[in-house]
Structure formats: C-alpha cells, structure tokens
Amino acid sequence: MAKLDKASGECLKIVLKDFSIEHTITSLSKEIGNTRMGIWKTLKKLQADKLILLIPVGKGKTSTYLVRLNWENPLVEKTLIMLLTEEAQKYPRWLANFSELEGKADFLILYGSILHSPKDAGDIDLLGVVSNKKKFGEIRKIIEKIQITQIKKIHSVNFLEEELRDELISQKNPAFIEALKKGSILLGQEKFIKFVKNKLEKKYIG
Amino acid sequence: MDKNEVSDCFRSAIKDEEKGKKHKGLLFGKVNEEMAKSYLAKAKLNIQLCELYMKNGFDYMIPEAWYYTLYYCALAILLKFGITSRSQRCTAIFLRYAKEKGLIEYEDEFIDRITVHRGKEEKSDVDKREEARYGPLIRIEDVPLQYNSMTSMCKRAIEQCEEIVFSDKEFNVPKELFSE
Numbered sequence: 001m002a003k004l005d006k007a008s009g010e011c012l013k014i015v016l017k018d019f020s021i022e023h024t025i026t027s028l029s030k031e032i033g034n035t036r037m038g039i040w041k042t043l044k045k046l047q048a049d050k051l052i053l054l055i056p057v058g059k060g061k062t063s064t065y066l067v068r069l070n071w072e073n074p075l076v077e078k079t080l081i082m083l084l085t086e087e088a089q090k091y092p093r094w095l096a097n098f099s100e101l102e103g104k105a106d107f108l109i110l111y112g113s114i115l116h117s118p119k120d121a122g123d124i125d126l127l128g129v130v131s132n133k134k135k136f137g138e139i140r141k142i143i144e145k146i147q148i149t150q151i152k153k154i155h156s157v158n159f160l161e162e163e164l165r166d167e168l169i170s171q172k173n174p175a176f177i178e179a180l181k182k183g184s185i186l187l188g189q190e191k192f193i194k195f196v197k198n199k200l201e202k203k204y205i206g
Numbered sequence: 207m208d209k210n211e212v213s214d215c216f217r218s219a220i221k222d223e224e225k226g227k228k229h230k231g232l233l234f235g236k237v238n239e240e241m242a243k244s245y246l247a248k249a250k251l252n253i254q255l256c257e258l259y260m261k262n263g264f265d266y267m268i269p270e271a272w273y274y275t276l277y278y279c280a281l282a283i284l285l286k287f288g289i290t291s292r293s294q295r296c297t298a299i300f301l302r303y304a305k306e307k308g309l310i311e312y313e314d315e316f317i318d319r320i321t322v323h324r325g326k327e328e329k330s331d332v333d334k335r336e337e338a339r340y341g342p343l344i345r346i347e348d349v350p351l352q353y354n355s356m357t358s359m360c361k362r363a364i365e366q367c368e369e370i371v372f373s374d375k376e377f378n379v380p381k382e383l384f385s386e
Contacts (some may be wrong), residue, residue, distance in 0.1 A: 092372050093368050093369075093371075093372035096243065096372070097368075118369070119369070145254070148250075148253060148254050148257055149250040149253055149254065149361065149364055150361060150364070150365070151358065151361035151362050151364070151365050152365070
C-alpha cells in the first residue's frame with residue numbers, strides 16, 4: 001500500500017466521516033483549504049489508484065463530480081483504517097486514558113474542544129457504539145473509574161449501531177454528525193468504517 | 207530558586223554513586239517515557255485509593271494517598287527531563303526551578319505541598335503524611351472536611367502532569383546546572 005500524501009489522506013477521511021453531504025471538488029476544497037485545482041489533482045490521483053469514484057452529474061466537460069469511496073477495492077478499507085489509526089495516535093493521552101474500553105465499545109469517538117484545546121475544554125466528550133445493551137453497564141463502570149482521576153467531566157454517550165444510525169439519519173442530530181465529522185476514532189477504527197459503509201453510505205446508493 | 211541548590215542535588219548524587227553509596231539526590235540520564243507513564247498511572251491509582259479509603263472509613267490512609275498522588279506526578283515529570291530522584295527534597299527543588307525557568311506549566315501549590323521543610327514551624331503535606339502514617343489516630347477530623355477540595359486539587363495535578371507526560375515537547379535540563 002503506497003503512502004498517501006497529506007491532501008489525499010484528508011480527502012479520504014472527509015468523504016468517509018462527513019456523510020451528511022455528497023462531496024464534490026468544491027466542498028472538499030472548502031473543507032481542506034486547498035484550491036479547487038489542487039483538490040482536482042489529488043482526486044484524479046486517488047481515482048487512478050482506484051480508491052475513489054468520481055461520478056459526473058449531468059453532461060458536458062464542465063459537469064460537477066460527486067466523490068465516493070470505491071468500496072469495491074479492498075484496499076480502501078485498509079487505507080482508511082491506517083488513516084484513522086494514525087489520527088488517533090495524535091492523542092496518546094486519551095488513548096491511554098480510555099484504553100480499558102478496548103473490546104467493550106465497538107468503536108469510540110473522542111470529539112469536541114478536548115481535541116484542539118484541552119486546557120480550555122470544559123469536559124471530555126465521548127461517543128461510543130456497542131454491539132449489545134449489556135455493554136452499556138460495563139462501559140459506565142469503566143468511565144466512572146476513569147472519572148475519579150480526571151478533573152474534567154467525562155460526558156459519555158453510548159448507542160447500539162441502529163440507535164446511532166437513527167440519530168444521524170432520521171434525527172439528523174447536529175452534535176453527533178459533527179462528532180463523526182470532526183472527532184477522532186480512538187478505538188475500533190475497522191468497525192467504525194464498516195458502520196459508515198453498511199449503515200450510512202447506503203442512503204446514497206441507487 | 208537558587209540554582210546552586212539544584213546543582214547540589216545533582217553533584218551529591220554523582221559523588222555518592224562514585225563512592226558506591228545509595229545516592230540521596232538527582233541523577234541525570236536518559237528520558238524514560240514509559241517509566242513516566244507508569245508513575246502517572248501510580249498517581250492515578252492513589253487518587254482512586256482515596257475514594258476506597260473514604261468509603262470504608264480508613265481516614266488516616268488518605269493524606270498519604272493525596273501526598274503520593276502529587277509525588278508520583280512529580281517523579282513522572284522529572285523523568286521527562288531524564289531525571290531520577292531518590293530525594294523528596296530535591297524532587298521539589300528541581301520542580302520549582304523548572305517552573306520558575308518556564309520549562310513546565312505546573313501549579314505552585316502542587317510543588318509547595320511536596321516541599322520538605324527543615325524548620326519545625328514550616329509544614330507541608332510531607333509532614334501531614336508522616337503524622338497520618340506514624341501518629342496514633344485512626345480518625346483525622348480534617349480529612350472529611352478537606353476531602354473534596356484536596357481530591358480536586360490532586361485531579362488538577364494529574365491533568366497538568368498528563369499534559370507534560372504526553373507532550374511531544376523535549377524537556378531539557380539547562381546546562382547552567384552542570385557548570386562549575
């Protein structure tokens with residue numbers, strides 16, 4: 001698997017995590033802060049590597065392109081796992097603090113101001129997904145134990161996959177949409193990707 | 207903070223080591239990230255112990271657990287500089303020096319509380335720990351009264367220690383401490 005440049009990695013992560021809109025060159029350019037020409041070059045390279053699909057809307061040379069992940073290529077999931085794991089490594093403090101939740105939550109997202117300004121953050125926001133309801137109690141106990149050592153309030157919200165899907169798709173809960181888009185997937189990157197692929201992406205297909 | 211006092215902590219440790227004696231100072235070596243994290247984990251365990259002691263009425267154990275929460279945080283920070291300490295006095299001396307030099311962001315209160323005072327009239331948490339540990343009392347009146355504020359203070363120390371321990375920044379011991 002070839003090492004991706006920063007812009008390519010950012011494009012892939014945004015298309016994965018920000019499922020609330022269909023991404024185009026313009027939207028990615030706005031999110032990443034690169035020129036449209038720069039993004040276009042990045043996307044053409046990702047297309048050549050079969051990591052994304054560029055789907056034209058309308059006819060003609062100037063048509064808009066929708067950017068979608070090419071799930072048919074098994075390297076897409078592997079590349080995304082690597083990108084999300086790399087991103088989580090930027091937060092060793094929180095990885096260490098919440099390592100006990102490994103194996104309890106299918107995936108765990110750390111989001112909010114704790115990521116970019118930990119000193120000023122009022123609390124520690126966590127969003128977790130579990131495979132069965134029994135895990136809610138186990139997670140709560142672990143969080144309570146961690147809370148004893150932390151001055152900031154840990155605000156942990158946990159869902160079953162279907163419940164989170166409902167919050168995101170039916171309720172369009174802006175806080176959780178933002179959590180997915182801007183948060184860091186601390187644990188369970190592989191399961192998070194499968195969740196997006198199987199539970200969220202399908203709403204665009206067909 | 208007089209830099210000579212800090213330098214003496216390093217000098218005396220080197221002298222003792224050369225004589226084959228257990229040193230009572232500070233030794234400068236390699237930065238040990240893993241050991242720093244282990245001390246931080248031990249600090250957290252001590253604050254968790256406080257809750258256990260409080261729930262079960264073991265009041266006299268709590269001042270010691272508060273003290274060790276702060277002291278293990280201090281040892282964790284020293285290890286980010288590559289320093290190991292075998293002296294409570296020198297641990298606090300170095301932290302105060304590092305704070306005054308702007309090398310770390312760590313509240314004075316956390317350093318004051320682990321400072322060893324030689325004079326009888328000056329007291330810190332070092333003395334409270336000793337009194338609680340070696341004194342005859344099983345119940346200490348002040349402990350329940352101070353419990354919330356002391357626990358919050360310890361958590362703040364852990365937070366600031368975590369910031370240092372998990373920081374990418376290099377923490378270098380100033381060369382002035384090793385110059386004659």
